[in-house]
Every structure is written in C-alpha cells, then in structure tokens.
Amino acid sequence: MMGLMSVPALSSSGAAPQGLYDIGDRHGTDKAGERHLLRVYEEYFEPLRTKELVLVEIGVLGGASLRMWREYFPRARIFGVDIDPEAEAHAGDRIDVMIGSQSDTRFLDGLLERTGRPDIVLDDGSHLARDQITTLLHLWRYVKPGGIYVVEDLHTSYMPAYNMRWRERGTTVEFLKDIADDVNEAWHDRPVVLRDVYSLAFFQELCILRKSADAG
Numbered sequence: 001m002m003g004l005m006s007v008p009a010l011s012s013s014g015a016a017p018q019g020l021y022d023i024g025d026r027h028g029t030d031k032a033g034e035r036h037l038l039r040v041y042e043e044y045f046e047p048l049r050t051k052e053l054v055l056v057e058i059g060v061l062g063g064a065s066l067r068m069w070r071e072y073f074p075r076a077r078i079f080g081v082d083i084d085p086e087a088e089a090h091a092g093d094r095i096d097v098m099i100g101s102q103s104d105t106r107f108l109d110g111l112l113e114r115t116g117r118p119d120i121v122l123d124d125g126s127h128l129a130r131d132q133i134t135t136l137l138h139l140w141r142y143v144k145p146g147g148i149y150v151v152e153d154l155h156t157s158y159m160p161a162y163n164m165r166w167r168e169r170g171t172t173v174e175f176l177k178d179i180a181d182d183v184n185e186a187w188h189d190r191p192v193v194l195r196d197v198y199s200l201a202f203f204q205e206l207c208i209l210r211k212s213a214d215a216g
Contacts, residue, residue, distance in 0.1 A: 023068050027068045029068050056079045056115055056121045057121075058102050058121070070093070079096050079115050081097075081125070096114065102125045103134045118147065119143075119144050123149075133172060140209075146213040148209070149208075150209075158173075176200070183197050
C-alpha cells in the first residue's frame, strides 16, 4: 500500500519554500556543493522546520551556515560557537555568536546558560577527536528529549594529519561505534557511555544521534 506523501507548506508568497540544499547553496555554505550533508540533514530536520527551537552550531567559519539555518528554521534561535573572536561579526537577527573553545567545559556551561536546552547541536568545530568527544559527552545530557546531535567531518578519523587513523582506538569514529551498544542498553548490563540514545546513524562524513523522546 502506498503511503501518503507530505505536502510542503506554502510560503507567504504562495510558493513552496526552498529546500535546505538550495538555501545552503545560495548562502555559500561549504556543506553544499558535492557533499551530501544537506540532503541528509533535510531528512531529519524537515519535520522540525516550522517549530520554535534552539540550534547550536560549533564552528562558524564565514557564517554562511548560520544564515542558512536562520532562513530554513524561521522560528529558531541560532547560536554559533567559535574560537576566533572575528566570528562575532556574523551575529545578527536571531543569530548569537559566542567565542570560546569547544573543549572548555566551563565555556560550554556558559553557553548552555544562554541557550537553555538545545533541540539541535551540530559539531563542525576543530574536527579533532579530543574536542569532538569532549563536547558530545558534556552537551549530550542537556539536549532536549527527542533532540538531535550531529558530529560532522568524521573523515578526519582516518587522517594522520588529525592524529587519527583507520580503526585506531581513540578516534571519534571508534568512540561512536561504541554508542551502538548504548542504543541497546536494555539488553545488556554493561557500562553505558551515553544514556537515552534512541538512534545512531552514520553517513558519509556524518554521525547523527537522536535522543529518546521520553528522556529526562
């Protein structure tokens, strides 16, 4: 039996709103182009598009993706995080930028004081294992029930330039593989790294974790 197709909501002009890839391409984010990131994101984010939410993106670069998220999520508060003070120039309407290191847990606590519990966190920061893992471990407990946490640029887990190699313990990819056991924690009595993980999905350069909707 064929399922019903969803019909996109119309914009105020009567036209269907642009998809995430087209918006990102127009703003010039490096998540567009030949990469598949935005097409994957749209699968997860489209049902949330018209909701009030808080999105945190670690790694501002030229600010293009912050502006993309602001347009795609018209009711969202967007928070960018970067270690470069010049990134503050990309703050604007519904976009706040905070300067600090993603591996500094005290800074992350200050970030959370500003944002409250985020609905979506995207780590596009240093791409180093120590930072990716530290940030995930610290922020995960504060992600809202049903929320989404994304680790981008996982290809660095295979790159000696980032002090990581294929299937080497301590890389971000190997760390995330262990989270698969956390998804199935009801079936074992072993230690759990992250609680309340509803799902874990790997894509090229990406891992997307969704938090259980009934999490505390």
